Amino acid sequence: MSHSNWTANFLIQVSTNMTVTHIDIASVTLWQIESYAWQRFAELAVQQNLRWAAGWAEQIDKQFFINACFEKHGEYVLLRTIIDDSNPKLPSQATVYPAANRSERHTQDLFGIKFIGHPDSRRWTRHQAWIEKNYPLRKDFPLQGTPVGITPPDRDYPFIKAHGQGVYEIPVGPVHAGIIEPGHFRFQAVGELILNLEERLGYTHKGIEKIAEGREPESLARLAGRVSGDTTVGHCWAACMAMEQAAGIEIPARAALIRGILAERERVANHLGDIGAICNDVAFVFAQMQLTRLRELWLRTNATVFGHRLLMDTIVPGGVACDLSSASCALIKNDIAELRMELAEVILVLDLNSSLEDRLYTAGFLSEEIAAAFGTLGYVGRASGQDFDLRRDAPYAPYNRVTVKVALETQGDIASRFWVRYKEIRTALRLIENFIDQLAAGDLRGQWKTPLAGSEGLGIVEGWRGEIISYIRFDADNKIARFYPRDPSQLNWPALEKLVLNNIVPDFPVCNKSLNGSYSGNDL
Amino acid sequence: MNWLIAVLQTTLFVILAPLLAGWVKCCKCRLQNRKAPSVFQPYRDLLKLTYKQPVVSEQASWLFIKAPYIIFSATVLAATVVPLIAVDLPTSATADVIVMVGFFAFARFFLALAGLDVGTAFGGMGSSREMTISSLAEPAMLMAIFTLTMAASTTNLSFAIAHVLNEGLVLRPSFVFALAALILVAIAETGRIPVDNPATHLELTMIHEAMILEYSGRHLALIEWASQLKLMLYGVLIANIFFPWGIAETLSLEAFGYGLLAIMGKLAVLAMFLAIAETLVAKMRLFRVQEYLSFAYLLGLLGMLSHIILEASR
Numbered sequence: 030m031s032h033s034n035w036t037a038n039f040l041i042q043v044s045t046n047m048t049v050t051h052i053d054i055a056s057v058t059l060w061q062i063e064s065y066a067w068q069r070f071a072e073l074a075v076q077q078n079l080r081w082a083a084g085w086a087e088q089i090d091k092q093f094f095i096n097a098c099f100e101k102h103g104e105y106v107l108l109r110t111i112i113d114d115s116n117p118k119l120p121s122q123a124t125v126y127p128a129a130n131r132s133e134r135h136t137q138d139l140f141g142i143k144f145i146g147h148p149d150s151r152r153w154t155r156h157q158a159w160i161e162k163n164y165p166l167r168k169d170f171p172l173q174g175t176p177v178g179i180t181p182p183d184r185d186y187p188f189i190k191a192h193g194q195g196v197y198e199i200p201v202g203p204v205h206a207g208i209i210e211p212g213h214f215r216f217q218a219v220g221e222l223i224l225n226l227e228e229r230l231g232y233t234h235k236g237i238e239k240i241a242e243g244r245e246p247e248s249l250a251r252l253a254g255r256v257s258g259d260t261t262v263g264h265c266w267a268a269c270m271a272m273e274q275a276a277g278i279e280i281p282a283r284a285a286l287i288r289g290i291l292a293e294r295e296r297v298a299n300h301l302g303d304i305g306a307i308c309n310d311v312a313f314v315f316a317q318m319q320l321t322r323l324r325e326l327w328l329r330t331n332a333t334v335f336g337h338r339l340l341m342d343t344i345v346p347g348g349v350a351c352d353l354s355s356a357s358c359a360l361i362k363n364d365i366a367e368l369r370m371e372l373a374e375v376i377l378v379l380d381l382n383s384s385l386e387d388r389l390y391t392a393g394f395l396s397e398e399i400a401a402a403f404g405t406l407g408y409v410g411r412a413s414g415q416d417f418d419l420r421r422d423a424p425y426a427p428y429n430r431v432t433v434k435v436a437l438e439t440q441g442d443i444a445s446r447f448w449v450r451y452k453e454i455r456t457a458l459r460l461i462e463n464f465i466d467q468l469a470a471g472d473l474r475g476q477w478k479t480p481l482a483g484s485e486g487l488g489i490v491e492g493w494r495g496e497i498i499s500y501i502r503f504d505a506d507n508k509i510a511r512f513y514p515r516d517p518s519q520l521n522w523p524a525l526e527k528l529v530l531n532n533i534v535p536d537f538p539v540c541n542k543s544l545n546g547s548y549s550g551n552d553l
Numbered sequence: 554m555n556w557l558i559a560v561l562q563t564t565l566f567v568i569l570a571p572l573l574a575g576w577v578k579c580c581k582c583r584l585q586n587r588k589a590p591s592v593f594q595p596y597r598d599l600l601k602l603t604y605k606q607p608v609v610s611e612q613a614s615w616l617f618i619k620a621p622y623i624i625f626s627a628t629v630l631a632a633t634v635v636p637l638i639a640v641d642l643p644t645s646a647t648a649d650v651i652v653m654v655g656f657f658a659f660a661r662f663f664l665a666l667a668g669l670d671v672g673t674a675f676g677g678m679g680s681s682r683e684m685t686i687s688s689l690a691e692p693a694m695l696m697a698i699f700t701l702t703m704a705a706s707t708t709n710l711s712f713a714i715a716h717v718l719n720e721g722l723v724l725r726p727s728f729v730f731a732l733a734a735l736i737l738v739a740i741a742e743t744g745r746i747p748v749d750n751p752a753t754h755l756e757l758t759m760i761h762e763a764m765i766l767e768y769s770g771r772h773l774a775l776i777e778w779a780s781q782l783k784l785m786l787y788g789v790l791i792a793n794i795f796f797p798w799g800i801a802e803t804l805s806l807e808a809f810g811y812g813l814l815a816i817m818g819k820l821a822v823l824a825m826f827l828a829i830a831e832t833l834v835a836k837m838r839l840f841r842v843q844e845y846l847s848f849a850y851l852l853g854l855l856g857m858l859s860h861i862i863l864e865a866s867r
Contacts, residue, residue, distance in 0.1 A: 198674065201756065206755070206756055221839060221840070308835070310758075312750040312752075318587055382834075388835050533840065534678070538757055
């Protein structure tokens with residue numbers, strides 16, 4: 030494609046503005062710049078329509094390495110700057126990229142790095158668990174933390190206020206009535222109309238980044254599989270891909286195909302559950318019952334074939350931990366045929382139901398511009414015209430052996446997110462069949478090589494919620510120095526604050542469900 | 554003796570209400586391809602709740618604690634007005650339909666106050682929504698009822714039913730309109746889909762449930778029981794006014810038995826229709842409820858007009 034070498038042109042443009050050091054690590058393009066140019070780079074990048082994809086920091090000796098990951102046309106650039114650890118600060122990119130907002134606040138809370146000019150300098154991941162000037166991701170902070178008993182409640186977070194006649198506030202959560210994760214939503218409303226919604230997350234902060242330090246690859250893969258329970262395959266794969274990159278090993282073809290099958294099975298299971306849950310939130314219980322049943326049957330096959338309903342720990346560094354016998358392949362194919370038939374029937378019922386249509390169409394509208402500005406991913410982005418799917422645009426094994434049809438809708442409403450999910454299920458079913466057909470005898474696991482101290486890897490895979498970015502740096506002796514997983518929810522959550530505007534309060538739950546962000550994946 | 558029967562009839566109302574709720578749930582479960590809980594499950598739930606200690610917010614006033622008793626009593630009083638198995642009881646002198654609507658409004662008033670009392674956002678939201686809906690539902694309901702009472706020339710339910718029985722099976726356009734209007738109002742007033750969802754856990758979408766979120770223990774049991782009673786009241790109202798056949802006109806044991814069987818049969822069929830309707834449609838957007846209730850009002854009005862134009866001259 031003609032646009033494939035935008036990086037070269039862009040590098041020339043950027044170099045006239047600042048000094049850029051080009052470093053090659055594994056397969057990632059790494060540009061290092063001075064910290065004062067951090068914001069300037071973002072300004073240049075946004076002019077070229079680069080997407081801000083991830084941001085994280087790490088401490089090495091007396092220095093902080095600050096990273097930001099950009100993407101365009103499926104090509105990634107890792108931007109890095111190094112600052113001194115005494116009075117660490119640098120210009121914010123969040124002024125240019127709203128997507129970087131929470132990520133920079135996360136870094137600020139956990140490292141104590143100040144982002145100058147940040148539009149919202151309130152704490153984010155930091156609730157009341159750490160005393161002031163105590164930054165848990167710094168190396169001098171003990172791995173087991175400094176437990177002070179029960180964390181006190183986070184009472185005085187400065188929420189945005191609204192004033193005026195008839196304006197009132199609705200606090201919802203963090204504990205909800207359903208069996209879902211904790212998160213707080215603060216509404217400002219007039220009558221039933223939502224004026225503003227503010228999310229307050231961080232209640233499921235588990236210290237994933239900290240407890241990853243010092244782990245061996247096997248153990249890290251298990252941890253990555255628990256970043257967000259519903260995306261265990263996605264995160265595990267991304268982390269393993271990063272580690273394999275750092276170690277410089279290739280996984281066997283058979284392992285790659287099985288990984289593809291696992292990831293697509295995870296996608297199907299979650300989309301089935303989501304479609305049902307969206308209908309349940311508008312009190313159309315029939316759909317939820319049917320789709321929960323289909324999902325359950327699907328998960329039972331997972332248990333029979335792979336030994337775990339949610340496929341945890343099936344992906345390991347260097348390959349996969351489970352094999353597919355020909356009997357299992359037949360079972361899976363048989364399952365797919367049945368699911369296709371049943372799903373077609375159920376979807377027809379939903380499609381023809383006018384009361385459902387009335388609820389789902391036009392509600393929760395997310396415009397293409399906002400979706401692009403926040404860098405929304407997966408079905409949320411694709412329902413608002415963001416035509417991006419790693420499986421097609423930056424294919425990794427095994428997706429480089431197939432053509433992936435990307436489901437795209439442009440209406441940006443709940444119905445669009447519903448239909449993108451349905452189309453993705455159909456694509457995923459075809460992909461699984463395709464992968465099974467291509468399975469040839471071979472190894473399941475490559476030989477692990479201990480990576481050199483300081484070697485890095487960036488694993489990028491298309492999870493069921495969208496692009497997952499996983500960064501890993503190794504220490505000496507096969508130990509992990511830094512692990513940062515960027516769940517797609519981190520970029521999708523802010524879109525929820527925008528898409529509920531002009532909706533009424535009782536429509537919020539279905540708007541939220543149509544986006545279905547992960548709390549755990551966001552909070553880390 | 555007659556008073557005893559009247560008391561017994563009300564007791565029957567109170568006792569059978571959870572059974573009806575259980576039956577609706579059972580029908581819904583079957584329609585969703587699920588195994589249904591026993592039809593007696595609502596009794597067990599009520600019993601369980603009465604064993605539990607109610608938890609009351611520190612901010613709650615006396616009103617919050619008294620409200621469940623007031624709501625339950627008012628609903629029971631409304632039940633005394635509606636003929637269940639027999640028409641010619643001593644309570645029929647007071648069996649005025651406007652009295653019944655008044656009792657409902659009384660109960661609702663206290664429910665809405667209780668929702669506001671503890672000062673949670675959900676309670677206030679629920680109360681506000683409930684009052685909006687009821688201000689639209691009550692006129693529609695009265696309009697439907699007036700159509701009937703014009704035909705019978707009385708607002709007394711007992712006499713109206715007796716009138717319909719005497720007339721025999723006549724197809725009246727006004728009754729068809731009034732029936733449709735009353736069904737729509739009943740769905741809104743009892744908080745069923747598509748107006749409200751009694752089974753939801755999503756606080757922000759609730760109407761009735763949002764007001765009672767803070768209730769627990771025996772307080773909750775009373776409110777739950779009252780809403781089950783209300784569902785049954787509307788069911789009986791529809792069943793006995795439009796299809797009164799089978800109701801006991803003489804005070805004999807045989808007639809009562811027959812009347813009881815008839816009303817249970819009618820309610821069972823009505824409940825099945827309710828379950829089917831709830832399975833077929835999603836909940837409507839909150840701001841569609843006014844259109845829905847305006848439509849009910851319009852039907853009531855059409856019923857009255859068609860009575861005046863087509864039936865009154867005869």
